[in-house]
Amino acid sequence: MNVISTRQLTKRYGRTTALRDLNLEVRQGEVYGLLGPNGAGKTTTLRLLIDVIRPTRGSITLFGEPMSPRLRGRIGYLPGELVLYDRLTGADYLRFCGALRDHADLGEATTLAKRLDLDLDRRTGELSKGNRQKLGLVQAFAHRPDLVILDEPASGLDPLAQREFHAYLREYIDGGGTALFSSHVLSEVEHVADRVGILLAGSLVVEDTVASLKANALRELTFTFAEEVAAATFSGIPGVQAVQATGNEVRCRVSGAVGELVRTAARFSLLNVTSHEPDLEDIFVHYTEERGDDD
Amino acid sequence: MFNVQQSLASGVGYLQGEVFGFLAPLVLLGIAIGQAARATAAEEQEHTMDLLLANPISRTRLVLDKAAAVLAAVAIVTAAFAVVLVAGSAAAGLGVPWQDLLAAVLASAVVALPFGATALLIGALTGRRGLAIGVSVGLALFSYLLDALSALADGLRPWRVLSPFHHAGVNEALTGDPNWLGLAGLVVLTGLLVVGAAAAFERREIRS
Numbered sequence: 481m482n483v484i485s486t487r488q489l490t491k492r493y494g495r496t497t498a499l500r501d502l503n504l505e506v507r508q509g510e511v512y513g514l515l516g517p518n519g520a521g522k523t524t525t526l527r528l529l530i531d532v533i534r535p536t537r538g539s540i541t542l543f544g545e546p547m548s549p550r551l552r553g554r555i556g557y558l559p560g561e562l563v564l565y566d567r568l569t570g571a572d573y574l575r576f577c578g579a580l581r582d583h584a585d586l587g588e589a590t591t592l593a594k595r596l597d598l599d600l601d602r603r604t605g606e607l608s609k610g611n612r613q614k615l616g617l618v619q620a621f622a623h624r625p626d627l628v629i630l631d632e633p634a635s636g637l638d639p640l641a642q643r644e645f646h647a648y649l650r651e652y653i654d655g656g657g658t659a660l661f662s663s664h665v666l667s668e669v670e671h672v673a674d675r676v677g678i679l680l681a682g683s684l685v686v687e688d689t690v691a692s693l694k695a696n697a698l699r700e701l702t703f704t705f706a707e708e709v710a711a712a713t714f715s716g717i718p719g720v721q722a723v724q725a726t727g728n729e730v731r732c733r734v735s736g737a738v739g740e741l742v743r744t745a746a747r748f749s750l751l752n753v754t755s756h757e758p759d760l761e762d763i764f765v766h767y768t769e770e771r772g773d774d775d
Numbered sequence: 776m777f778n779v780q781q782s783l784a785s786g787v788g789y790l791q792g793e794v795f796g797f798l799a800p801l802v803l804l805g806i807a808i809g810q811a812a813r814a815t816a817a818e819e820q821e822h823t824m825d826l827l828l829a830n831p832i833s834r835t836r837l838v839l840d841k842a843a844a845v846l847a848a849v850a851i852v853t854a855a856f857a858v859v860l861v862a863g864s865a866a867a868g869l870g871v872p873w874q875d876l877l878a879a880v881l882a883s884a885v886v887a888l889p890f891g892a893t894a895l896l897i898g899a900l901t902g903r904r905g906l907a908i909g910v911s912v913g914l915a916l917f918s919y920l921l922d923a924l925s926a927l928a929d930g931l932r933p934w935r936v937l938s939p940f941h942h943a944g945v946n947e948a949l950t951g952d953p954n955w956l957g958l959a960g961l962v963v964l965t966g967l968l969v970v971g972a973a974a975a976f977e978r979r980e981i982r983s
Contacts, residue, residue, distance in 0.1 A: 523983060533983075557825075
């Protein structure tokens with residue numbers, strides 16, 4: 481069953497289209513990562529889903545029905561711009577949320593707070609950005625929701641807390657939960673997401689598993705030879721582009737399998753190969769260029 | 776002040792001029808407008824609204840709860856005013872019956888309500904706290920002056936029905952002639968404005 485389903489979801493602000501014809505489906509029991517650079521429409525998407533802004537066009541169903549106050553009780557939400565009530569302590573804030581959600585039991589919240597090493601007795605105004613983010617995560621999971629919608633959940637977390645959160649998220653999924661989160665950090669998505677959608681300028685340009693996204697992305701390879709090798713040697717190999725030769729070094733970008741490229745290089749006296757893992761920007765660039773070609 | 780109908784030397788005159796002509800409207804309007812303008816607009820401007828609305832409560836319910844909180848704040852201050860005035864008037868021997876004092880305090884509180892509800896409505900429509908305060912304070916000032924000046928200028932008299940202060944009849948209440956119908960009208964007006972605020976907030980696009 482689809483926990484989240486959108487049809488032609490579109491949001492315009494005046495002449496600016498923040499989101500265009502988004503058809504998003506998030507299945508029960510999966511972690512879906514929404515990737516994209518700033519301003520691509522990630523936050524707009526999540527805020528439309530949570531119903532704080534309304535679509536210009538298109539429809540949203542959650543658990544097969546349109547959003548309602550009752551349904552919000554089954555959802556946990558972490559906003560991108562997290563602001564808490566400064567004068568409340570973490571525990572006060574969780575009790576306040578618990579009252580609104582009719583879920584007074586703070587057991588789950590206390591467990592997660594402990595795992596993230598968050599002190600719930602301090603006023604939120606005194607917390608560091610990272611600790612506030614932890615409290616934001618704790619409140620999102622406090623009422624044991626069936627779905628969590630998280631806008632940049634790892635933002636501000638130290639690596640240790642990030643790892644703990646990712647472990648917790650996996651356990652949450654194994655316990656029957658579903659998660660949609662946004663990020664602009666590929667490594668985060670890589671660790672936790674089952675599927676990834678990339679948003680660029682308001683459009684979903686690709687939707688795939690992380691592994692196949694990376695396989696298709698452009699990687700930069702640098703070969704160091706004991707002799708000078710002409711750039712022309714490598715151009716014409718499928719998937720290889722932007723070949724540059726400087727002295728004994730040849731740099732190029734490649735997408736897909738690297739077999740033929742490496743075999744070609746091995747015909748010369750090859751000293752070293754370095755490969756740069758594609759970062760998100762490369763993947764973005766790749767799809768932006770692809771989209772440019774289509775136009 | 777304009778509303779002084781009796782000399783300041785008399786008890787009623789003193790209360791009309793100093794308390795009900797100045798202090799009470801200032802404090803009660805301040806609380807009603809200030810709190811109501813905060814209700815949804817401040818949460819929106821301070822970015823706490825997204826999380827609040829992610830909870831399983833309807834937006835209408837949220838606006839009604841916020842309105843109830845404003846009403847409670849006004850009620851507490853009104854009660855404090857009443858206690859202080861009744862005790863003070865007795866101690867100073869102002870010679871005003873306590874029933875009249877209570878009616879005048881109540882009228883002062885009720886006249887603040889539609890202005891608070893206006894602030895709530897503007898906050899719900901625009902998400903702007905400053906605008907909600909500015910427009911409501913402006914309307915309150917205009918209404919107050921219209922009512923006060925119409926006692927002095929005959930040309931203004933037909934227009935005074937537009938002023939909630941005219942219908943509240945605080946000074947009349949102080950002299951034993953409260954305008955219950957007028958006060959009921961102001962309560963109904965407040966209710967309509969709150970319903971309008973809830974309807975506006977249901978449609979509102981919350982700013983990120």
